[in-house]
Amino acid sequence: MKRSIIKIVFYSLCFHSIVGCNSDSNSKDSQLNIKAIDKRESYIRAINGSDEEIDSSIIERGKVMISYSDCYTCHKEDKKLIGPAFSDIDLRYPRKEVFIKILAQRIIHGGRGAWGNAEMSAHPKLKTEDAEAMVAYILSFSSIASK
Template sequence: MLQIGWIRKLYPMYGYSLLLIIACLAACSNPDVKTIPQKIDYIRAISGKNDSIPVAIAQKGEVLIAYSDCYTCHKENRKSIGPAFKDIAKRYPVQRVFIDMLAQKVISGGKGAWGSATMSDHPKVPIEDAKVMVSYILSLK
């Protein structure tokens, strides 16, 4: 056991404090422990072939989004409350199944696909308009 009597004689008020500080420094300064930053894959891209989106559909989707409340939570090029439209386009392949799924998510809302933010539901958006809006978003690849 470590003898601390000499410390108490030299520094009667600070003996235990000094010993505690030395112990903490020794415990906290382990050179063998290295931290490696973990990169989190925000987008988690789904692999798959991209179908084409007609320009007229993409343009109509852009107009529908402009007249909706989408830009309250989403931006085209950067994450806001929700993911950037371009990040959504990077994640999902342009395929009918993903267009249908995302259109349904626009209508019913959702949580957890992009973190802790919750997307509110939009029950008044017709399914066909939601599909056109999603088609525009996916065209931003």
């Protein structure tokens, strides 16, 4: 009888230890996931607003302009390199004319601080309408991916 009680207590302690460890692990995992999500959200800092329609020929021209530019030296489509991923830029800014104009000027004149310490080199020879087409393409990533 005494041996049975000891076995029950032993198995009970083992069970509670395993369950306790798993719940702590799950709790830590979920805390890490929440921290990663919070960190990503603070990196993106999405601006509220709805997208405006952009002529598809402008978006296509922007895609071609980017393919012939030096953009991919510092940016990738879906991951951070030196500068932010194009998909992250798309997540931050609504596709609106005002943001297209602002970001086009940032491409032409360069900048720093919008995405951390990385410096955006200036592209003074780039025409404004070409820079705007490039931005229109970048801000269309989510709509292109959903097709």
